[in-house]
Amino acid sequence: MAVTIKDVAKKAGVSPSTVSRVLSNHPRISAETSRKVKDIMDQLGYHPNIMAKSLVSKTTNSICIMLPKSAEELFSNFFFMELIRGIVTQASRLGYDVLISSGANEKEEIEGVSRLINGRRVDGVILLYSRKDDPVIDFLHENGHHFVLIGRSEQYPDILSVDNDNVQASYDATKHLISLGHERIGFVSGPPDLVVSKDRLKGYLDALHDSGLEMRPEWIVEGEFLQDSGYRAMSFFMNLPNRPTGIVLIDDVVSFGVLRGLHELKYKVPEDLCLVSFNNIPLSELSTPPLSSIDIGIYNLGYTASQVLIQSIQNNNDKSYQKRQIIPHRLMVRESSMYSISKK
Amino acid sequence: MAVTIKDVAKKAGVSPSTVSRVLSNHPRISAETSRKVKDIMDQLGYHPNIMAKSLVSKTTNSICIMLPKSAEELFSNFFFMELIRGIVTQASRLGYDVLISSGANEKEEIEGVSRLINGRRVDGVILLYSRKDDPVIDFLHENGHHFVLIGRSEQYPDILSVDNDNVQASYDATKHLISLGHERIGFVSGPPDLVVSKDRLKGYLDALHDSGLEMRPEWIVEGEFLQDSGYRAMSFFMNLPNRPTGIVLIDDVVSFGVLRGLHELKYKVPEDLCLVSFNNIPLSELSTPPLSSIDIGIYNLGYTASQVLIQSIQNNNDKSYQKRQIIPHRLMVRESSMYSISKK
DNA sequence: ATCAACTGTGCAAACGTTTTAACATTTGGA
DNA sequence: TCCAAATGTTAAAACGTTTGCACAGTTGAT
Numbered sequence: 086m087a088v089t090i091k092d093v094a095k096k097a098g099v100s101p102s103t104v105s106r107v108l109s110n111h112p113r114i115s116a117e118t119s120r121k122v123k124d125i126m127d128q129l130g131y132h133p134n135i136m137a138k139s140l141v142s143k144t145t146n147s148i149c150i151m152l153p154k155s156a157e158e159l160f161s162n163f164f165f166m167e168l169i170r171g172i173v174t175q176a177s178r179l180g181y182d183v184l185i186s187s188g189a190n191e192k193e194e195i196e197g198v199s200r201l202i203n204g205r206r207v208d209g210v211i212l213l214y215s216r217k218d219d220p221v222i223d224f225l226h227e228n229g230h231h232f233v234l235i236g237r238s239e240q241y242p243d244i245l246s247v248d249n250d251n252v253q254a255s256y257d258a259t260k261h262l263i264s265l266g267h268e269r270i271g272f273v274s275g276p277p278d279l280v281v282s283k284d285r286l287k288g289y290l291d292a293l294h295d296s297g298l299e300m301r302p303e304w305i306v307e308g309e310f311l312q313d314s315g316y317r318a319m320s321f322f323m324n325l326p327n328r329p330t331g332i333v334l335i336d337d338v339v340s341f342g343v344l345r346g347l348h349e350l351k352y353k354v355p356e357d358l359c360l361v362s363f364n365n366i367p368l369s370e371l372s373t374p375p376l377s378s379i380d381i382g383i384y385n386l387g388y389t390a391s392q393v394l395i396q397s398i399q400n401n402n403d404k405s406y407q408k409r410q411i412i413p414h415r416l417m418v419r420e421s422s423m424y425s426i427s428k429k
Numbered sequence: 430m431a432v433t434i435k436d437v438a439k440k441a442g443v444s445p446s447t448v449s450r451v452l453s454n455h456p457r458i459s460a461e462t463s464r465k466v467k468d469i470m471d472q473l474g475y476h477p478n479i480m481a482k483s484l485v486s487k488t489t490n491s492i493c494i495m496l497p498k499s500a501e502e503l504f505s506n507f508f509f510m511e512l513i514r515g516i517v518t519q520a521s522r523l524g525y526d527v528l529i530s531s532g533a534n535e536k537e538e539i540e541g542v543s544r545l546i547n548g549r550r551v552d553g554v555i556l557l558y559s560r561k562d563d564p565v566i567d568f569l570h571e572n573g574h575h576f577v578l579i580g581r582s583e584q585y586p587d588i589l590s591v592d593n594d595n596v597q598a599s600y601d602a603t604k605h606l607i608s609l610g611h612e613r614i615g616f617v618s619g620p621p622d623l624v625v626s627k628d629r630l631k632g633y634l635d636a637l638h639d640s641g642l643e644m645r646p647e648w649i650v651e652g653e654f655l656q657d658s659g660y661r662a663m664s665f666f667m668n669l670p671n672r673p674t675g676i677v678l679i680d681d682v683v684s685f686g687v688l689r690g691l692h693e694l695k696y697k698v699p700e701d702l703c704l705v706s707f708n709n710i711p712l713s714e715l716s717t718p719p720l721s722s723i724d725i726g727i728y729n730l731g732y733t734a735s736q737v738l739i740q741s742i743q744n745n746n747d748k749s750y751q752k753r754q755i756i757p758h759r760l761m762v763r764e765s766s767m768y769s770i771s772k773k
Numbered sequence: 774a775t776c777a778a779c780t781g782t783g784c785a786a787a788c789g790t791t792t793t794a795a796c797a798t799t800t801g802g803a
Numbered sequence: 804t805c806c807a808a809a810t811g812t813t814a815a816a817a818c819g820t821t822t823g824c825a826c827a828g829t830t831g832a833t
Contacts, residue, residue, distance in 0.1 A: 102813060102815095142791065162506065456780095484821095777833105785823100799808105803807105
């Protein structure tokens with residue numbers, strides 16, 4: 086059917102081994118033979134069978150991405166697509182293919198990843214999230230598979246990971262409000278089982294503490310990465326007797342919910358409430374008013390994750406490289422936080 | 430190293446063939462043998478080697494998605510992620526893995542897809558876009574590969590494709606404005622080399638024609654799927670002597686650009702200009718005012734594309750199924766178009 | 774009792790590569 | 804001139820499956 090290495094060999098009058106060596110640029114092949122074989126390949130339209138190659142070489146030149154079920158959420162769409170773009174771009178540059186796997190729950194996720202990695206279909210895995218106590222991480226770690234985590238693991242501090250300095254980023258966002266004179270600052274967090282929620286909360290608390298500002302439990306609200314959470318947080322905050330004048334939010338989409346609510350209730354942003362959030366998705370400069378946001382370099386996170394994973398696959402033993410990569414963040418100040426509080 | 434079918438066979442005291450047959454639920458295997466072999470598999474932690482299986486069965490149980498370089502554009506992020514989710518979900522349900530491929534230009538795209546499909550790494554391809562005269566389609570069609578197009582091909586009308594009835598959808602959007610009394614209606618299109626731009630333009634023109642309304646060339650503007658295009662179209666329209674009172678736009682993100690411009694210039698939506706656009710991305714109900722938009726069922730497009738492709742792979746010969754699937758669309762009327770023009 | 778059909782299993786070839794070891798030829802230093 | 808090293812190529816085994824064919828044993832209708 087398809088043309089194989091044997092067909093090429095026969096037509097070129099050499100052995101299959103020679104053809105194989107031409108393919109891999111083996112140093113001991115003469116220039117003449119190489120030329121001739123390559124011509125025949127073109128002529129016959131030869132394409133190496135990747136499966137056969139993988140079978141014998143025990144390496145697949147592909148990696149897989151675990152897409153969490155939470156990718157269904159609104160927030161995730163931009164974030165994950167951007168991550169995937171970064172991953173695919175760098176992987177492809179390094180000659181790797183990318184598979185996407187997903188599962189409806191943790192059990193399915195493990196089954197999927199196990200099938201792919203134990204079935205020798207992929208050489209490594211990228212995890213796009215970091216839950217606390219994640220059994221998928223347990224599985225990969227215990228069995229010594231190659232993987233990299235986008236985010237941070239509390240269970241295994243020394244695994245390969247690519248992350249932002251979320252504590253610092255949140256510290257920066259909070260300090261930004263403090264520098265504008267805000268003294269009552271709220272925080273809208275994400276699901277408590279995500280490490281990122283914890284880290285950003287810590288940065289917020291640190292900043293308050295360092296500035297000698299009051300921290301009140303009722304100024305901290307938990308939610309999802311959904312605009313509804315923002316809406317609800319807004320209602321809650323605005324009804325407090327001594328309400329915050331500024332808030333830090335875990336994600337831009339949550340901010341959109343807050344904006345919508347404030348608009349409905351005829352509040353003004355930033356005069357009545359200042360907002361700073363995370364992720365700097367493209368629409369955050371399109372909202373009314375435009376949102377101040379911490380750019381976390383999503384594409385760069387994905388790009389670097391590919392890089393790190395493939396490096397680890399290729400230098401199986403070499404432990405010299407950095408285990409944990411930190412992608413720099415950057416506060417984009419826009420109208421939603423441009424309001425100074427004058428002290429009375 | 431890893432545990433193979435032979436290890437299982439030896440331990441179970443049967444032949445490798447029997448183990449293989451247990452794996453594929455061959456009818457002639459006795460219940461007792463099957464039980465025993467399966468126990469041993471669990472005990473040994475056996476996982477079939479997918480590569481070896483593919484090599485002999487000449488089928489990979491995977492498909493690939495060609496991610497166009499335009500995925501870098503803003504609009505695309507939500508759209509493509511949603512498509513991918515649909516594709517991956519259905520593929521995984523049918524036991525297929527999904528690979529993502531991309532290329533910086535058409536040449537790279539063809540090389541990538543050729544390597545994967547000729548290298549027998551994937552059984553079929555899903556194309557996420559439909560350009561006019563696309564060489565990737567030429568390549569796939571000429572070589573008789575399995576593929577499905579999300580969109581429509583002008584070159585090959587009878588290839589497998591999943592699409593909306595974009596002409597009708599655009600007709601509906603335009604009719605909606607007409608039914609509110611609008612008589613001067615503009616259209617903001619996308620890049621002219623995309624089939625979808627052409628189809629939506631046609632629906633708009635048909636609707637005007639059927640209602641006996643005037644069509645003016647200056648009311649039709651071409652752009653990209655970017656908010657900047659919307660901004661520019663807005664400036665252009667609002668400076669016309671006899672400007673439109675309503676416009677149909679190729680994409681929600683373009684509408685965001687229009688909204689921003691109108692807001693800056695203190696125009697009111699929908700009073701000064703009514704908007705209806707396409708795709709109904711989640712943020713379109715969050716904008717001020719919320720956008721009227723045609724929901725095209727993005728997830729469903731992806732889901733169906735998987736379904737159709739895999740069906741075609743599995744029934745290689747059977748030509749009985751529908752070549753072209755149309756996903757229903759639905760107009761979501763929101764505030765941006767809720768303004769009737771009274772006849773004078 | 775006979776034989777056809779069925780049931781359950783094993784043997785061995787095949788899938789398309791890579792790679793080890795071996796071989797033949799050439800080169801060049803002493 | 805001789806031998807060691809370098810160069811270029813090949814034969815054959817291996818990777819882990821699937822599957823057509825063969826075979827033995829059982830069943831059941833005549």
